[in-house]
Amino acid sequence: MTTTVREIIQSAMRKVSIIQPGEVPTDSDFDISVESMSGLIDSWSNDRLMIYTINPYYFVAEPSKQEYTLGPGGDWDIERPMQIQEAYVNYNSQITGSPGNWVITNVSNTAALPIAQANDSQWASIPIKRLNAVFPTILFDNGNYPLRTIYLYPIPTQYQVIVLWLWQPLDYYDTIDQPIAFPPGYERALIYNLAVELAPEFGKLVPEDVLATAINSKMTLAAVNSSPQTMSHDRSLGQSGSVWNWIYGDTIPIPH
Numbered sequence: 001m002t003t004t005v006r007e008i009i010q011s012a013m014r015k016v017s018i019i020q021p022g023e024v025p026t027d028s029d030f031d032i033s034v035e036s037m038s039g040l041i042d043s044w045s046n047d048r049l050m051i052y053t054i055n056p057y058y059f060v061a062e063p064s065k066q067e068y069t070l071g072p073g074g075d076w077d078i079e080r081p082m083q084i085q086e087a088y089v090n091y092n093s094q095i096t097g098s099p100g101n102w103v104i105t106n107v108s109n110t111a112a113l114p115i116a117q118a119n120d121s122q123w124a125s126i127p128i129k130r131l132n133a134v135f136p137t138i139l140f141d142n143g144n145y146p147l148r149t150i151y152l153y154p155i156p157t158q159y160q161v162i163v164l165w166l167w168q169p170l171d172y173y174d175t176i177d178q179p180i181a182f183p184p185g186y187e188r189a190l191i192y193n194l195a196v197e198l199a200p201e202f203g204k205l206v207p208e209d210v211l212a213t214a215i216n217s218k219m220t221l222a223a224v225n226s227s228p229q230t231m232s233h234d235r236s237l238g239q240s241g242s243v244w245n246w247i248y249g250d251t252i253p254i255p256h
Helices: 005-015 027-044 120-124 186-201 208-225
Strands: 002-004 055-061 067-070 083-091 094-096 103-105 111-114 116-118 138-141 148-153 160-167 179-181 242-245 250-253
Touching: 002 005, 005 027, 005 186, 027 186, 083 116, 083 138, 120 138, 186 208
Parallel strands: 116 138
Antiparallel strands: 002 179, 055 160, 067 148, 083 111, 083 160, 094 103, 138 148, 242 250
16 A cells, blocks of 8 residues: 555545545644544554564674663664564574674574563563573563663673564654555555544544444454464374464474
8 A cells, every 4th residue: 555644634534524525624634633643553553463564683692791772772773663572593693793883694594593581570580680601592671662671691602693573663654745655454444543533633423334444444454464373282182293273273283
């Protein structure tokens, strides 16, 4: 989908009779609508089922360093993620350069060693947090804003490539003629859900069919973005080399 903020807003306004076909909103109406649209997208960024992709990002962990800030201007300088989905050490990746200018190569032909993510209680329960080892095996994310702080345990004794699969916020739009690019289905969901957001701002009621479409279009995206949920089990409970899919009540073979 490629359209503009202006087109999305005008379409949403028409759905709840804020404007009529051919009518152009005032600058003030556009300002109110841009604010509502930005808030709506910001809210969707907190909903995992509205996130359509999770991508890997590569960072360098330095010897004897345990804490790293993650976010704009931080040690690991990217847009602040909503959440860390998975974490790994990329064993045997090649690192050149210097802090702030690292160059990481050979990322696809390496072994990915999983790093467990600890919650607050689990991290607090580690009695001696400044132990050293070649590879970190535990990551703790304190969730701070605007920079998250990431702690690695044990502290690596040599340079390591840390791979974080990150849930990034949806794109933010704050000007009227910005182009919008989302996968198929998002335009409809955005128009109808924005219409529901705008109606009370302009003293309008939301027609039942508009509300139903807003709900259904968002549910459709959630279904597309959902990930299969599996659960491993003891081999005595099922065939060897399989995991249990608790949704469908069946095993999924794991290729050897």
